[in-house]
Amino acid sequence: MEQEFVKALPILHQLTKAGHQAYFVGGAVRDSYMKRKIGDVDIATSASPDEVERLFQRTVDVGKQHGTVIVLWEDETYEVTTFRAESEYKDYRRPEAVQFITSLSEDLKRRDLTINAMAMSADGELLDYFGGIQDIGQKLIRTVGNPQDRFQEDALRMMRAVRFMSQLGFTLAKETEEAVIKDRNLLSHVSVERKTVEFEKLLQGISSHQAIQTMVKTGLSEELPGLSGKEDRLLEACGFPFRALDTREERWAALLLYLRILPKDGEPFLKQWKLPGKVIKEAVQIVSACPVKLETEAMYRAGEQSLLSAVKISMLQQTKTIDTQKLKEVQRSYHQLPIKSLRDLDISGADIMTLRNRPAGKWVAEELRRIEEAVLAGKLSNRKHNIKEWLRAWDQH
Numbered sequence: 001m002e003q004e005f006v007k008a009l010p011i012l013h014q015l016t017k018a019g020h021q022a023y024f025v026g027g028a029v030r031d032s033y034m035k036r037k038i039g040d041v042d043i044a045t046s047a048s049p050d051e052v053e054r055l056f057q058r059t060v061d062v063g064k065q066h067g068t069v070i071v072l073w074e075d076e077t078y079e080v081t082t083f084r085a086e087s088e089y090k091d092y093r094r095p096e097a098v099q100f101i102t103s104l105s106e107d108l109k110r111r112d113l114t115i116n117a118m119a120m121s122a123d124g125e126l127l128d129y130f131g132g133i134q135d136i137g138q139k140l141i142r143t144v145g146n147p148q149d150r151f152q153e154d155a156l157r158m159m160r161a162v163r164f165m166s167q168l169g170f171t172l173a174k175e176t177e178e179a180v181i182k183d184r185n186l187l188s189h190v191s192v193e194r195k196t197v198e199f200e201k202l203l204q205g206i207s208s209h210q211a212i213q214t215m216v217k218t219g220l221s222e223e224l225p226g227l228s229g230k231e232d233r234l235l236e237a238c239g240f241p242f243r244a245l246d247t248r249e250e251r252w253a254a255l256l257l258y259l260r261i262l263p264k265d266g267e268p269f270l271k272q273w274k275l276p277g278k279v280i281k282e283a284v285q286i287v288s289a290c291p292v293k294l295e296t297e298a299m300y301r302a303g304e305q306s307l308l309s310a311v312k313i314s315m316l317q318q319t320k321t322i323d324t325q326k327l328k329e330v331q332r333s334y335h336q337l338p339i340k341s342l343r344d345l346d347i348s349g350a351d352i353m354t355l356r357n358r359p360a361g362k363w364v365a366e367e368l369r370r371i372e373e374a375v376l377a378g379k380l381s382n383r384k385h386n387i388k389e390w391l392r393a394w395d396q397h
Helices: 003-017 027-033 049-055 104-109 132-137 147-153 156-168 174-189 192-203 208-218 231-237 248-258 263-271 277-288 296-302 304-319 324-335 349-356 362-376 384-396
Strands: 022-025 042-045 059-063 068-073 076-082 084-086 098-100 118-120 126-128
Touching: 003 022, 003 027, 003 042, 003 049, 003 068, 003 076, 022 027, 027 118, 027 132, 049 059, 049 068, 049 076, 084 104, 104 118, 126 132, 147 156, 147 174, 156 174, 156 192, 156 208, 174 208, 192 208, 192 248, 208 231, 231 248, 248 263, 248 277, 248 304, 263 277, 277 304, 296 304, 296 362, 304 324, 349 362, 349 384, 362 384
Parallel strands: 042 076
Antiparallel strands: 022 042, 022 118, 059 068, 068 076, 084 098, 118 126
16 A cells, blocks of 8 residues: 555544544545556545544534545645535536435445546455446546436536546547537536646646547537637647646647747637636747747847747657757857846946936837847947947947
8 A cells, every 4th residue: 555545544544443434535546556646645434524523633624515624634634525425416517415425335426437436445455336447457438327417417527538538548438428529518517717727637648639639529629718610720739748848838838839829819818718817928928939049139039938938849849859958058048148138238227317318208218229239239248338338429320
């Protein structure tokens, strides 16, 4: 048993000692079976939320009405959720009511995919009621039970299915794919923020190409912000290794490039995905730096981070790999620029106003730009004395 589970065993032991059932559940169990890196460890129990709070000194109520309590144990936090059955879903996302139960199999029945519906006991026994192990062996993404029922309950499960395709390199089971095609329009009931989370995870997967192809094939892409009508360009993006990029800004920039969305249209497109302003701004800056030009002015206008990001994307487009040595050479070239921004000029607007004996106005910015161009072109040394002499000489022309 992996250390992540061992650290959480005292919680299971305390619950079972009090007469309750308790198991590890969810993605951590799946990843343990597949020998993948384990993420958050979640626990399911027959104990009610109130009983969980009574048994543990440090807890946080994050949704007791739905059965979930956070237990703080040593330096870790664990979601402990009471076995539950759910009523009809009212908005393709949430059940109208939750009933706490004492059956593990009934609890696991409500989960999305067979590979996520396995449990593990404190002694390491794997409990698989719905064929998750078999589907892992066959590399299949399959819903628990009728796929249309699962998607009617929470339409985001369609996005989760293709996201797990990307992360695990699996394919959609035939009946699951058919249900996605039939019910894809239900995705309109899901908030943009939730769709964005799944799409970003999809781009980082080892098989993002296969997942994107499936999105286009099933029509899921038509239900995502700004992608309807761009199916051919999305398919072009299939071959790009998004996961080789370090930041979400870089991945969104690469997508903009493949969708052939110009910098001026990048901001409204990305706003549809409800992305943070900082991410939008940086992604558009990266696109503005493409195609990459390593001339002095082009590097200066791009800025170091956008320049390096644009170079990485260009390398991946051409060779599917990042040449770190060439990347360092580009960075060295950037660092050799005489200035990196207007602030680096050895003269200020106030200095120029004093020199000219004139009040502030647009002319100051124009002078600074003229100085900036001359310094970048190597026609002027970035020293205050030289700049003043250059301005005086300019006046005499």
